Amino acid sequence: MIEKADQIFVILAHWLVSFLPVGLQPAALVLLAVVAIIVTFPALFAISVLLERKGLGRMQNRYGPNRVGPYGIFQPVADGIKSLTKEDIVPTSADGVVHFLAPVLLVVVVFMGYAVLPMGRNMTLVNLDAGLLFFFAVGASTELSVFMAGWSSRNKYSLLGAMRAVAQMISYEVPLLLSSLAIVMITGSLSLGKIVEAQNHYTWGLPHWYIFTPWGFAGFLLYAVATTAESNRSPFDLPEGESELVAGYFTEYSGFKFALFFLGEYVGMLSISGLGTTLFLGGWSAPLQILGWVPSWCWFFGKVMLSMCVFIWVRGTLPRLRQDQLMNFAWKFVLPLSLINLMVAATWRFLGEGWERWVVCSAILLLAYTLMGRAGMRQGQIGPRSYRYAE
Amino acid sequence: MSIVFFAIAGLSVAGALAAVTLKSTVHCALALTVAFAGLALLFLELDAQFAGFAQILVYVGAVAILVVFAILLTRGSETPKDGVYSTKWLLGLVTASGIFAVLAWAVLHSTWALPGAGGAPKAAPQVTVMDIGNALMGRYVLPLEIVALLLTSALIGAVIVAMHEKEGAQ
Numbered sequence: 001m002i003e004k005a006d007q008i009f010v011i012l013a014h015w016l017v018s019f020l021p022v023g024l025q026p027a028a029l030v031l032l033a034v035v036a037i038i039v040t041f042p043a044l045f046a047i048s049v050l051l052e053r054k055g056l057g058r059m060q061n062r063y064g065p066n067r068v069g070p071y072g073i074f075q076p077v078a079d080g081i082k083s084l085t086k087e088d089i090v091p092t093s094a095d096g097v098v099h100f101l102a103p104v105l106l107v108v109v110v111f112m113g114y115a116v117l118p119m120g121r122n123m124t125l126v127n128l129d130a131g132l133l134f135f136f137a138v139g140a141s142t143e144l145s146v147f148m149a150g151w152s153s154r155n156k157y158s159l160l161g162a163m164r165a166v167a168q169m170i171s172y173e174v175p176l177l178l179s180s181l182a183i184v185m186i187t188g189s190l191s192l193g194k195i196v197e198a199q200n201h202y203t204w205g206l207p208h209w210y211i212f213t214p215w216g217f218a219g220f221l222l223y224a225v226a227t228t229a230e231s232n233r234s235p236f237d238l239p240e241g242e243s244e245l246v247a248g249y250f251t252e253y254s255g256f257k258f259a260l261f262f263l264g265e266y267v268g269m270l271s272i273s274g275l276g277t278t279l280f281l282g283g284w285s286a287p288l289q290i291l292g293w294v295p296s297w298c299w300f301f302g303k304v305m306l307s308m309c310v311f312i313w314v315r316g317t318l319p320r321l322r323q324d325q326l327m328n329f330a331w332k333f334v335l336p337l338s339l340i341n342l343m344v345a346a347t348w349r350f351l352g353e354g355w356e357r358w359v360v361c362s363a364i365l366l367l368a369y370t371l372m373g374r375a376g377m378r379q380g381q382i383g384p385r386s387y388r389y390a391e
Numbered sequence: 392m393s394i395v396f397f398a399i400a401g402l403s404v405a406g407a408l409a410a411v412t413l414k415s416t417v418h419c420a421l422a423l424t425v426a427f428a429g430l431a432l433l434f435l436e437l438d439a440q441f442a443g444f445a446q447i448l449v450y451v452g453a454v455a456i457l458v459v460f461a462i463l464l465t466r467g468s469e470t471p472k473d474g475v476y477s478t479k480w481l482l483g484l485v486t487a488s489g490i491f492a493v494l495a496w497a498v499l500h501s502t503w504a505l506p507g508a509g510g511a512p513k514a515a516p517q518v519t520v521m522d523i524g525n526a527l528m529g530r531y532v533l534p535l536e537i538v539a540l541l542l543t544s545a546l547i548g549a550v551i552v553a554m555h556e557k558e559g560a561q
Binding site: 095098128129130133134136137138140141143144147148151159163166170173189190 | 415417418421424440441444445447448451452453455456459460463519520521
């Protein structure tokens with residue numbers, strides 16, 4: 001019974017496919033999985049948007065949406081209908097083809113990342129040997145779509161927003177990759193399935209997740225910072241800083257194309273939360289051994305939604321950074337710290353079992369964090385802001 | 392030679408041709424990206440996962456962005472009125488065909504140069520990402536270190552070139 005609940009989607013898919021001729025079955029199985037991904041994650045997108053609007057409302061001491069349905073829970077449906085029926089305006093000076101392709105490319109690329117995420121036991125669409133590499137490779141392509149959107153609009157705000165977004169995404173991709181690299185070093189595999197398997201052990205009923213090690217904890221924090229910047233979320237939402245750039249690279253988008261950008265942003269956040277879950281939070285494994293009877297996919301989606309709540313919480317709490325602060329933070333603090341974390345992970349690997357490695361690794365990381373934070377604060381120009389204009 | 396191969400090859404060739412013939416420089420850069428992506432798909436079709444993903448990560452993710460940034464920062468994004476074609480297109484065509492012929496000849500004869508490849512072509516050995524990693528960290532560690540040193544010096548050089556000189560500094 002427990003086994004059945006765990007594998008319910010796999011069993012269901014095989015049952016549905018069994019009506020087809022044998023030759024078509026493998027293709028149909030893949031198609032079914034793709035359809036499931038394309039249906040599930042936009043549904044989660046609707047839930048997260050509602051959660052965000054309600055949650056942010058509460059954090060800002062207001063109600064949030066409460067008109068459509070009981071407690072406003074049908075607000076995403078209303079938003080969807082609205083964006084479908086709105087007029088699609090393309091500026092006359094815009095580059096039509098590129099302007100149209102940008103949101104399409106974004107959504108396609110963002111959905112491709114899900115192909116390698118293990119969403120439960122036996123629930124990976126393609127179990128690639130180099131799954132992590134695939135995820136980062138397709139993730140890197142989103143920058144191009146952001147650039148296409150900003151450039152093709154022929155609008156200075158769009159172009160500035162796109163330049164900011166691309167610069168920021170390139171800068172934070174380095175710590176993102178480096179913090180994940182520590183996991184690859186310890187696991188010895190780029191396959192996401194193997195990374196989850198390596199964490200799915202228990203000692204005294206407690207899990208061996210990577211977040212519960214010194215380097216894993218530091219890596220998770222660095223990963224969280226980098227992902228927040230990668231997905232252009234507050235406090236790193238300068239590319240769409242509405243007080244300066246209207247809406248950044250999608251200023252000139254309206255109607256359903258705007259909705260596609262919105263969808264792309266949230267589905268990207270969900271996928272990168274899924275990767276974080278897989279890398280640091282044990283993927284689909286249960287947080288306690290006695291909870292092993294709960295279906296594995298419940299844990300995966302639960303952890304992803306928890307990460308989304310943290311995203312929303314951070315957005316409701318922190319003010320937006322300035323462009324120079326953003327870049328300094330990336331190159332002078334996050335990047336060196338993730339390099340140090342990589343060395344610490346190697347030290348952890350070669351110190352062997354025992355309590356010494358806990359002390360040594362924690363001490364190195366704490367020392368590096370404190371010293372670099374102090375040094376950064378001392379040389380940081382805290383005081384009146386100086387303006388420098390382009391000549 | 393499957394349908395997939397011809398579709399991907401068509402995509403790459405179309406992208407490359409568009410990169411040469413289109414008028415707007417940014418369009419050319421984007422078309423070039425399509426050609427890069429097509430090449431990556433070709434690698435994947437040949438079961439070379441690492442090469443394919445590295446191609447996407449480096450070329451689509453980084454080189455394409457670098458190219459469009461360079462175009463935007465050098466004000467080259469405006470389309471010139473008198474076209475973008477060089478007057479020496481015949482010379483270019485001859486050079487390109489020559490290089491293509493040499494490369495094609497080398498590729499077509501390479502199977503015979505492999506040790507142990509007799510009459511019948513052998514099945515390609517299965518190379519996993521792990522094998523590549525082991526080779527890079529074992530047998531080819533010295534070239535890897537040299538490349539790393541070269542890249543680091545290039546990085547430092549770029550920083551020095553781009554560094555904003557402080558006023559009053561000697």
